[in-house]
Amino acid sequence: MDLSKILVISGKPGLFELVSQTKGGAIVESLIDHKRCPVFHNDRISSLNEISIFTDDDDKPLREILQDIFRKENEQAVALDPKKASNDEVFKYFGEVLPNYDHDRVHASDVKKILSWYNLLISAGKIDLKESEEETTEETKAE
Numbered sequence: 276m277d278l279s280k281i282l283v284i285s286g287k288p289g290l291f292e293l294v295s296q297t298k299g300g301a302i303v304e305s306l307i308d309h310k311r312c313p314v315f316h317n318d319r320i321s322s323l324n325e326i327s328i329f330t331d332d333d334d335k336p337l338r339e340i341l342q343d344i345f346r347k348e349n350e351q352a353v354a355l356d357p358k359k360a361s362n363d364e365v366f367k368y369f370g371e372v373l374p375n376y377d378h379d380r381v382h383a384s385d386v387k388k389i390l391s392w393y394n395l396l397i398s399a400g401k402i403d404l405k406e407s408e409e410e411t412t413e414e415t416k417a418e
Contacts (some may be wrong), residue, residue, distance in 0.1 A: 276402055278323035278338050281306075283392075285319035290395055306399040323392070328385070329377035337389070343372050344393050345402050352397045357390040365390070 280293040282303060291303035291314075300315035314320060327334035344353065355368050362383035369376060369386045396402045 276338060276342065278341075278401075281323045281396070281401060282314075283321045283323065283326075284314055290323070290392055290399075292401075306395050306401070328373065328389075329380040330373065331375045331377060335373065340373055340389065341393055341396065341402060344390075345397075347372055350397075350402075352394045353390050355390065357387040357394075360387070 282291045282293060284291055289305055289307040291305055294302040294304050294311060300313055302311055303314055304311045323337055326337040328337065328340060355364060357365060365383055365386045
C-alpha cells in the first residue's frame with residue numbers, strides 16, 4: 276500500500292491524491308468527489324506516509340495502523356461511524372487495533388480522523404493488503 280501520493284491538506288476536508296507536480300505546487304484530486312484543484316507550496320500538505328501515531332514504545336506509522344484495521348475489518352469499511360460515535364467508543368475500538376497507543380498524546384479527534392481516512396481509502400480502493408504483504412517480504416529479504 277503506497278500512501279506517499281495520498282495527501283492531507285490543512286483546511287480542506289478529506290484526502291487527496293497527487294496527480295502531478297507543477298512549478299509552484301501540485302495538482303491534486305479529491306478522493307471524495309474526484310475534483311481536481313491546485314495546491315501551492317505555502318499550503319500545509321502532509322503525505323499519509325509521513326504520519327505516525329504515538330505509542331508507549333515507539334511511534335507506529337499510519338500505514339501499519341491502516342493495515343491492522345484492514346485485517347480487523349476483513350477488508351471492509353469500519354462499521355463504527357467516527358463522526359457520530361462517542362469518544363469512549365472510538366477509544367475502545369482503537370484500543371483493539373493498537374493496544375499500546377499513548378493515552379495521553381492521542382486524542383479522540385486523531386482517532387476519528389484516522390477512522391474517517393480509513394473508510395475514505397476503502398471506498399476509493401486505495402488499501403490493498405496484498406501490496407503490504409509484498410512490502411514486508413521485501414523488507415525481510417533486505418535485512
